[in-house]
Amino acid sequence: DAGVIQSPRHEVTEMGQEVTLRCKPISGHNSLFWYRQTMMRGLELLIYFNNNVPIDDSGMPEDRFSAKMPNASFSTLKIQPSEPRDSAVYFCASSFRGRDSPLHFGNGTRLTVT
Amino acid sequence: QQQVKQSPQSLIVQKGGISIINCAYENTAFDYFPWYQQFPGKGPALLIAIRPDVSEKKEGRFTISFNKSAKQFSLHIMDSQPGDSATYFCAASVLFGNEKLTFGTGTRLTIIP
Numbered sequence: 001d002a003g004v005i006q007s008p009r010h011e012v013t014e015m016g017q018e019v020t021l022r023c024k025p026i027s028g029h030n031s032l033f034w035y036r037q038t039m040m041r042g043l044e045l046l047i048y049f050n051n052n053v054p055i056d057d058s059g060m061p062e063d064r065f066s067a068k069m070p071n072a073s074f075s076t077l078k079i080q081p082s083e084p085r086d087s088a089v090y091f092c093a094s095s096f097r098g099r100d101s102p103l104h105f106g107n108g109t110r111l112t113v114t
Numbered sequence: 115q116q117q118v119k120q121s122p123q124s125l126i127v128q129k130g131g132i133s134i135i136n137c138a139y140e141n142t143a144f145d146y147f148p149w150y151q152q153f154p155g156k157g158p159a160l161l162i163a164i165r166p167d168v169s170e171k172k173e174g175r176f177t178i179s180f181n182k183s184a185k186q187f188s189l190h191i192m193d194s195q196p197g198d199s200a201t202y203f204c205a206a207s208v209l210f211g212n213e214k215l216t217f218g219t220g221t222r223l224t225i226i227p
Binding site for chain 1: 148150155156157158159160163203214215216217218219220
């Protein structure tokens with residue numbers, strides 16, 4: 001099992017540009033989560049999907065952020081336009097919905113907005 | 115509003131010693147309490163988890179102690195090793211286990227020889 005795959009690993013962009021982060025969850029998992037990690041705020045849940053349907057997007061900071069999951073094997077997190085305060089490590093995680101089903105994280109995308 | 119408070123922020127322990135990290139929660143509906151371990155450049159990985167129907171769970175050198183009345187839980191690492199040096203996060207969730215996990219702020223653990 002390759003685990004949760006995220007791309008790119010690093011992204012450097014200028015303020016105002018569109019950024020798209022990608023995630024391939026573990027095959028068979030039916031829940032997918034996007035987290036953001038910063039020194040100041042720790043790990044924050046942005047949005048999560050169950051069976052490709054967004055369940056809770058209350059953590060999405062503002063309308064500049066959007067996430068999609070067109071099928072069970074792919075999800076994107078888009079920031080448009082990006083701002084320097086969006087600089088963080090973004091993690092995707094997946095699980096099989098149910099008690100004691102662990103969350104499996106990818107290795108993250110480190111985003112730097114200059 | 116932070117629902118899971120974690121301490122200390124950083125911890126230095128000698129090799130062979132016991133590392134203790136504490137967490138406190140506010141939401142009494144939480145019913146699943148995992149600990150995650152994160153190495154630099156990697157995503158967090160589940161280390162050990164506990165449900166509120168038991169007061170302790172042990173897996174190898176790692177033990178979770180849970181105090182439901184105090185709304186606190188802690189991670190104990192016995193015989194700490196340099197390879198245990200990492201950032202540790204406690205977390206909590208409601209309903210079906212790991213959906214919408216709320217994480218603590220993390221503890222950077224360093225094990226010195």
